[in-house]
Amino acid sequence: MQAFEYANPKTLQEALGLLGSSWGEADVLAGGTDLLGLMKEYIHTPKRVVNIKGIKELGGIEKTSAGVRIGATVTVAELLSSGLIKSQFPALIQAAQGIASMQIRNMGSIGGDLCQRPRCWYFRSGYGLLAMKDGKSLVANGENRYHAIFGRAPAYFVSASSFGPALIALGAKVKLASQSGTRELPVAEFFVAPATEDDREIALKPNEILTEILVPAETTRNATYEVRQKEALDWPLATASVALKMDGGKVRSAEIVMGHVGPTPVRAPKAARSLTGKTINETVAEKAAATAVKGARPLSQNAYKVQLAKAAVKRALLRAVS
Amino acid sequence: MRSPKESQVRKLPESGVSRRGFLQGVSLGGGALGAAVLERPAEAAQSGVVGPGEVSITLWVNGKEHELRVEPRVTLLDALRDRLGLTGAKRVCDRGTCGACTVLVEGKAVYACTTLAIDAQGKNIQTIEGMTRGSELHPVMKAFVNNDAQQCGFCTPGFVVAAKAFIDEHPNPTEEDVMNGLGGNLCRCGTYIGIRKAVVEAAKAMGGRNA
Incomplete structure (x- = not known):
C-alpha cells in the first residue's frame, strides 16, 4: 500500500480537523477490514489515515429517550453480545450473524459496515465505481452475476452493507459530524446511487465522520433473512429485512427492505402496504415477496437473484412473526 | 512469563534455529538485522500526526515489550514476521480472508494482515509462539x-x-x-x-x- 500519515486523535473535534475537503486526502480507520484491503489494492491511496477507535464518544450502545444509540465504532461482536439489541432488534442480530467470520466480527464496526465500499469486482480491480469504458458499462456488458437486479445506468454494483437494510426497515438515522456541526439523516437517505464517477455511494462528505446510529424505540416484529452461497467469508447474494408494527396478530404497517440487489438497499413500499390489516402466513408472505421483486431488471447473468430476493423477503416476513 | 518491562529490540526466535532464521543465515548472513538503532522509544502516535516515514512503536507480544521502527503502513503481521521473527502467523491471502495470520489482540481473534502495527500499540498481543509453556503444548x-x-x-x-x-x-x-x-x-x-x-x-x- 502507499505510504500515509497516521493520526490517532482522542477527541471527535481533533479527528474532524484532520480530515480533508476532498476524497483521497484522508481516510477514516475503524476496524480496517475494508480500508486496508482497499489500500493494498491501491483503490484508496489516502495521504492520511485517521484512526477513530481511540475516541471514546464514538463507542457504546445506550438506551436513550428516543430509542437506542449505537456508537459508530461498536464492533459487530459487541453488537451481537448486547442484551439491548437482542431484546428489541433481532433484524440487526440476524444481519450481524451473517457477517464474514469471527475475526471480522471482532474487528469490523457498524459504522464501517455502512461506509464500506462495494464489492463489485470491476471496482475492486481499479475500473472505478461505475466501471465505464469508452462510454459503456463494463458491468452491463460483462461479468455481472453478482451485480444489481434493481440497478439503473450507470450504477450496477450492489451496496455491500449488511446492516443498511435492517436499519432502514427499523427507521434508523445516522449522525454525521463535521467541523461546522452535525446533521442527522435517515439511513434510507445515507445510501445514494452515484450518477458520476466522482460521486460516492453514501451521503457522507469527505470532511465528515459517521458518529452514531439512532434506532427508534417503536415496538416492531423485525427480522433479517440472508441468502448466501457460502456460509462464511463472503457477502450474501440477496437479503431482506422487515419491520412490522402490529395490532394484535394483524399488521398495522410494514417496512420491507432488500439488500445486495441494488446500488443502495432497495425498499419495497408497495409490497409493504399490501400487508396492512393482514395476518402474516405463508400465502400472504409469498404474495408480498412477489410484489417486492416486481420491478427487478436483472442483467444478462443474474436473473437467478430475483428468485433469491423473493425468497429472502418471504422468509424474513415469516421469521418476523415466528 | 517474563516481565512485560523486559525490552527486546528486534528480537529473533530464541531457539535460533527457526526455518526463517536458517534461510536468512544462509542467504543474507543476517547482517541487516542487527542494524536497528532506536532513538527514542514509543514517541509514536498517541495523538498528532506521524509518518509517512518510520515511527518508533512499542508492541507487547506474548508478554514481552518490543520496540521497533515501522512506517504506519506496515501491518501487524509483517511487523511480527519480518521485524520480530515471529513467523508462526502466516501471510497467505493478506486480505483478511483466509485466517492463516490469526493472532489474539486483547484475547480476541483478529487478522494480523488487516491490522496496522501502529494501531496495535498498547494492546496485549498473543501469537502461536506464546501458546506453549516451555516444551508443554497447549x-x-x-x-x-x-x-x-x-x-x-x-x-x-x-x-x-x-x-x-x-x-x-x-x-x-x-x-x-x-x-x-x-x-x-x-x-x-x-x-x-x-x-x-x-x-x-x-x-x-x-x-x-x-x-
Whole structure:
C-alpha cells in the first residue's frame, strides 16, 4: 500500500480537523477490514489515515429517550453480545450473524459496515465505481452475476452493507459530524446511487465522520433473512429485512427492505402496504415477496437473484412473526 | 512469563534455529538485522500526526515489550514476521480472508494482515509462539496432533489460535458450532473433519476453562 500519515486523535473535534475537503486526502480507520484491503489494492491511496477507535464518544450502545444509540465504532461482536439489541432488534442480530467470520466480527464496526465500499469486482480491480469504458458499462456488458437486479445506468454494483437494510426497515438515522456541526439523516437517505464517477455511494462528505446510529424505540416484529452461497467469508447474494408494527396478530404497517440487489438497499413500499390489516402466513408472505421483486431488471447473468430476493423477503416476513 | 518491562529490540526466535532464521543465515548472513538503532522509544502516535516515514512503536507480544521502527503502513503481521521473527502467523491471502495470520489482540481473534502495527500499540498481543509453556503444548495443539488435524500444516497456526479464541468464548462446542465458529479460517488441504474433532476434544480437555 502507499505510504500515509497516521493520526490517532482522542477527541471527535481533533479527528474532524484532520480530515480533508476532498476524497483521497484522508481516510477514516475503524476496524480496517475494508480500508486496508482497499489500500493494498491501491483503490484508496489516502495521504492520511485517521484512526477513530481511540475516541471514546464514538463507542457504546445506550438506551436513550428516543430509542437506542449505537456508537459508530461498536464492533459487530459487541453488537451481537448486547442484551439491548437482542431484546428489541433481532433484524440487526440476524444481519450481524451473517457477517464474514469471527475475526471480522471482532474487528469490523457498524459504522464501517455502512461506509464500506462495494464489492463489485470491476471496482475492486481499479475500473472505478461505475466501471465505464469508452462510454459503456463494463458491468452491463460483462461479468455481472453478482451485480444489481434493481440497478439503473450507470450504477450496477450492489451496496455491500449488511446492516443498511435492517436499519432502514427499523427507521434508523445516522449522525454525521463535521467541523461546522452535525446533521442527522435517515439511513434510507445515507445510501445514494452515484450518477458520476466522482460521486460516492453514501451521503457522507469527505470532511465528515459517521458518529452514531439512532434506532427508534417503536415496538416492531423485525427480522433479517440472508441468502448466501457460502456460509462464511463472503457477502450474501440477496437479503431482506422487515419491520412490522402490529395490532394484535394483524399488521398495522410494514417496512420491507432488500439488500445486495441494488446500488443502495432497495425498499419495497408497495409490497409493504399490501400487508396492512393482514395476518402474516405463508400465502400472504409469498404474495408480498412477489410484489417486492416486481420491478427487478436483472442483467444478462443474474436473473437467478430475483428468485433469491423473493425468497429472502418471504422468509424474513415469516421469521418476523415466528 | 517474563516481565512485560523486559525490552527486546528486534528480537529473533530464541531457539535460533527457526526455518526463517536458517534461510536468512544462509542467504543474507543476517547482517541487516542487527542494524536497528532506536532513538527514542514509543514517541509514536498517541495523538498528532506521524509518518509517512518510520515511527518508533512499542508492541507487547506474548508478554514481552518490543520496540521497533515501522512506517504506519506496515501491518501487524509483517511487523511480527519480518521485524520480530515471529513467523508462526502466516501471510497467505493478506486480505483478511483466509485466517492463516490469526493472532489474539486483547484475547480476541483478529487478522494480523488487516491490522496496522501502529494501531496495535498498547494492546496485549498473543501469537502461536506464546501458546506453549516451555516444551508443554497447549491443549488445542495436543488435540490437533491427536486428531491428525493438519496435512501440509501451513494454515495450522492460524487455526490453532482461532480455535483457542473460539473455545474461550464457547467452552462446550459441538462439531457444528466449530464449523460455524471457525468459518474465518481456510484449509486448502481440506482437513476440516480432523479440525472439528480436535477443537471439540480440546474444549473437553480444557474443561470449560479459559487457557
